[in-house]
Amino acid sequence: MPSVISVQGLSKVYESGFEALKSVDLDIQKGEIFALLGPNGAGKTTLISIVCGLVNKSAGSVRVGGHDIVSDYRAARSLIGLVPQELTTDQFEKVEDTVAFTRGLFGKPKNPAHIERILKDLSLWDKRSNQLRTLSGGMKRRVMIAKALSHEPQILFLDEPTAGVDVELRRDMWDVVLRLREAGVTIILTTHYLEEAEEMADRIGVISKGEIILVEEKAALMQKLGRKQLTLLLQEPLAEVPAALSSYDLSLSEDGTELVYTYDTRSERTGITSLMTDLRDADIRFRDLYTVQSSLEEIFVNLVRERR
Amino acid sequence: MNLHASAAIYRFEMNRTARTVLQSIISPVLSTSLYFVVFGGAIGSRIQEVDGISYGAFIVPGLIMLSLLTQSVSNAAFGIYFPKFTGTIYEILSAPISYAEIVLGYVGAAASKSIILGLIILATAALFVPIRIEHPFVMLAFLVLTAVTFSLFGFIIGIWADGFEKLQLIPLLFIMPLTFLGGTFYSISMLPPIWQKVTLLNPVVYLVSGFRWSFYGTSDVPVAISLGMTVLFMLICMAVIWIIFRTGWRLRP
Numbered sequence: 001m002p003s004v005i006s007v008q009g010l011s012k013v014y015e016s017g018f019e020a021l022k023s024v025d026l027d028i029q030k031g032e033i034f035a036l037l038g039p040n041g042a043g044k045t046t047l048i049s050i051v052c053g054l055v056n057k058s059a060g061s062v063r064v065g066g067h068d069i070v071s072d073y074r075a076a077r078s079l080i081g082l083v084p085q086e087l088t089t090d091q092f093e094k095v096e097d098t099v100a101f102t103r104g105l106f107g108k109p110k111n112p113a114h115i116e117r118i119l120k121d122l123s124l125w126d127k128r129s130n131q132l133r134t135l136s137g138g139m140k141r142r143v144m145i146a147k148a149l150s151h152e153p154q155i156l157f158l159d160e161p162t163a164g165v166d167v168e169l170r171r172d173m174w175d176v177v178l179r180l181r182e183a184g185v186t187i188i189l190t191t192h193y194l195e196e197a198e199e200m201a202d203r204i205g206v207i208s209k210g211e212i213i214l215v216e217e218k219a220a221l222m223q224k225l226g227r228k229q230l231t232l233l234l235q236e237p238l239a240e241v242p243a244a245l246s247s248y249d250l251s252l253s254e255d256g257t258e259l260v261y262t263y264d265t266r267s268e269r270t271g272i273t274s275l276m277t278d279l280r281d282a283d284i285r286f287r288d289l290y291t292v293q294s295s296l297e298e299i300f301v302n303l304v305r306e307r308r
Numbered sequence: 309m310n311l312h313a314s315a316a317i318y319r320f321e322m323n324r325t326a327r328t329v330l331q332s333i334i335s336p337v338l339s340t341s342l343y344f345v346v347f348g349g350a351i352g353s354r355i356q357e358v359d360g361i362s363y364g365a366f367i368v369p370g371l372i373m374l375s376l377l378t379q380s381v382s383n384a385a386f387g388i389y390f391p392k393f394t395g396t397i398y399e400i401l402s403a404p405i406s407y408a409e410i411v412l413g414y415v416g417a418a419a420s421k422s423i424i425l426g427l428i429i430l431a432t433a434a435l436f437v438p439i440r441i442e443h444p445f446v447m448l449a450f451l452v453l454t455a456v457t458f459s460l461f462g463f464i465i466g467i468w469a470d471g472f473e474k475l476q477l478i479p480l481l482f483i484m485p486l487t488f489l490g491g492t493f494y495s496i497s498m499l500p501p502i503w504q505k506v507t508l509l510n511p512v513v514y515l516v517s518g519f520r521w522s523f524y525g526t527s528d529v530p531v532a533i534s535l536g537m538t539v540l541f542m543l544i545c546m547a548v549i550w551i552i553f554r555t556g557w558r559l560r561p
Contacts, residue, residue, distance in 0.1 A: 014561060052402040056560045074310070074404040082402050088395030092327060093320075104316025105403035147399070 003027035004079075004155060004186050005051065010060035012046050012210075020046040022210040023060065028155075033177070033187045035197035035218075037300055038207035044190040045085060047207070048157050052082045065154065078106060081153030085160040087140050091133035095124055098132060099146045106151035118146045121176055138169045145173065149180075156180060158189040162196065174200060198222075208304050228293055230261040230272065232279075232286040244282050248275055259286070265293075313405040317413025318420075321387050325421050332383070333425060336375050340429045343371050344436040347493070352437070358495050359526040364437035369520040370492025371433070373454065376426045377487060377512070378479050380455050384418035384462030385475050392466075392559075401560060407553035411463065418459035419452070426451050440523065446531070447522035453538050454515055460545035467558050486512045491520075496528040511541055 005028035012021040020043045028034050038044050049055040051062055053073060062069045064076040090098055099115055119125045122142040132140060141161075148156060158177075162170050177187055177200065191197055197204055198218065205215040214221070237256035248271065249262045263270045279286075325332045348364025355363040391397040400410060433439060441447050469475050490512030496504055507513055508529070518534025521527035527534070552559070 054398055054401050054560065056556050074406075077402060077404040080402065082398070084395075084398050086395055088398065090320075090391075090394070090396055092324075097323070101316050101320055102399060102403075104319075105313045105399060105405060107310040107312045107404060109312065 002030055004030040004065055005188075006063045007047075007051070008061050010047070010050065010062060011058045012050060012055065013058045020210055024210070024212050026205060026212055026215065028186060028188060029203075030186055031181065031184050032202040033181055033189070033200055035201035035204045036188065036190045036207060037197055037204060038190075039304060042207045043210040044207055045159055048082070048159055048188070048190065052080055052157060053077055078151075079154040080157065081148035081151065081155070082157045083144050083148045083159065083161055085163065087137060087144065089132040089140050089143060091131070093132055094129055095119070095132065095135075095143055096128040098143065099150045102147040103150040108151045114152065115150060118149050121179075122146050123172060137164060138166055141165055141169065145176065153185065155186045155188070158187065160190055162191065206300060206303055213303055222293060228263055228265050228291050230263065230289060230291045232259040232261070233257065233288040234259060235285045235287050238284070242282050242284070245275075245278055259284075310405050310409055313403060314409045314413040314416070317400070317410065318417045321414060321417030322420065332421060333428065336379055336425055337428050337432055340371050340375050341432050341436070343367065344433050348437040358498075359524070361524050361526070362438065365439055365524075367493055368430070368433045368437060368439055369523050370487070370490075370516045372426050372429050373512070373516050373519055374487045374492055375429055376422050376451065376454050377458050377483050377515075379425050380418055380422040380458035381462035381465060381479050381483060382475065383421050384415055384459040385466035385469065387414045387418055388463055388466035389469050389475055397559070407550070411460070411549060415456065415459040415463055418462060419455040422455040422459065423451055426455070442525045443522040447519070450515070450519045450522055450538070453535075453542065454519070457538055457542040457545060460542060460549060464545060464548055464552065467552055470558075486510050487516070491516045491528055511537060514538060
């Protein structure tokens with residue numbers, strides 16, 4: 001797939017001397033949903049801000065749709081819609097006016113039908129004549145998304161889109177995101193809600209301390225880094241893990257009825273077969289078993305910890 | 309050119325004025341009218357003519373300039389400062405819009421407002437004192453040129469300011485005193501010789517003098533020099549704005 005955003009050797013040192021990005025390379029493919037994960041201060045927002053034109057880069061290059069973001073900023077920025085993290089709105093403007101304003105800024109002629117469709121998609125149509133200051137936080141967030149979509153962008157940046165957002169809005173938002181993806185829009189989001197990235201994203205990038213640690217297909221990442229847990233529901237409770245099984249990474253539930261084996265799916269031998277054999281030899285019988293794949297959150301925490 | 313963008317900013321700013329018509333139009337008109345009532349009507353009748361013009365009429369061009377300068381600066385400064393303050397500036401910075409187009413939107417709106425204001429004050433003045441305009445086109449040219457120049461200046465202040473008090477600082481500390489000392493209420497020829505020279509360092513002198521010439525045909529400095537100095541100041545402001553955008557100073561970290 002062709003990359004729609006190409007970041008090469010991108011560095012950013014702020015005036016204070018803080019090095020927010022250290023020679024970042026990243027390619028975003030056309031039409032994908034890319035989740036950028038990282039702890040606070042990792043450089044997520046700086047990266048987005050440079051691509052969108054809010055922050056000047058210190059070194060490196062960024063191309064959006066093949067256009068350099070500095071020398072050909074008009075073409076580059078025209079493709080992008082940005083929903084920033086902070087709820088910043090012109091309090092005294094009306095919803096429909098502020099959305100039309102953004103469309104104008106992007107050089108597009110008026111298109112009331114398009115604005116109407118966006119406002120309806122985001123359940124804002126009834127509020128179109130309201131001043132922004134009369135809206136709740138969740139509604140303002142919807143307005144910011146509507147603004148970002150007003151000029152029909154090819155690429156949508158969502159910086160922490162669901163921070164402080166209620167369940168209903170989250171669902172609505174993901175519906176909109178999926179519809180956009182079907183329409184061929186590339187979506188880049190940062191989030192703290194890892195289950196969201198897990199649910200939504202095609203690829204995941206992890207950034208920590210200004211460096212991209214890893215970029216991976218979500219499924220491959222889950223599989224590659226995933227630790228699995230095998231839980232055995234015992235017929236007879238155990239007092240402790242038998243000494244004969246001490247070579248395995250086993251833990252016993254408090255009531256002694258569940259034996260949990262943690263193994264790494266990446267390793268050549270998971271040790272399951274030998275564990276089963278040894279269990280039979282130790283005459284431990286079980287009535288059921290299940291396995292659980294570790295979540296992205298766990299993977300992510302492990303990755304960042306390894307770096308420290 | 310992305311003129312849709314300039315137009316969007318222009319409309320946004322003009323709507324803001326329409327929402328706040330009380331403070332942006334009515335209050336400056338009212339405060340300037342007080343000068344006409346006091347100096348034109350009450351005290352003016354006891355002051356002798358200046359350059360053959362009744363005192364009340366003599367001060368009209370200077371007072372219009374006073375409003376024009378302060379309003380241009382504060383309109384433009386507030387216009388760009390406020391989005392910086394609320395954070396909505398992100399939209400302007402991420403839009404496919406050039407520096408010139410941003411300036412066109414903000415400065416165009418700020419200048420339009422002050423020109424409208426200047427004309428309203430002129431009409432108001434005509435109610436209180438006898439006015440004649442000998443060179444209406446020159447008068448309009450000065451009105452537009454001054455409004456644009458000082459809106460550019462205000463735009464710079466709005467970018468520079470990092471707090472609301474700084475927005476008021478320049479108009480109060482510089483523009484008001486320079487206007488009062490720039491021949492709004494007197495002819496420079498009334499000053500002692502040494503001060504006649506010193507006062508020429510005050511840029512507002514050229515504005516007031518040229519503007520008054522367009523009304524009554526008399527001026528303290530030749531009108532061509534007035535025009536030249538105004539254009540010079542405008543070019544300086546444009547150069548400063550160009551540098552600001554080139555470096556991203558206070559806009560793009």
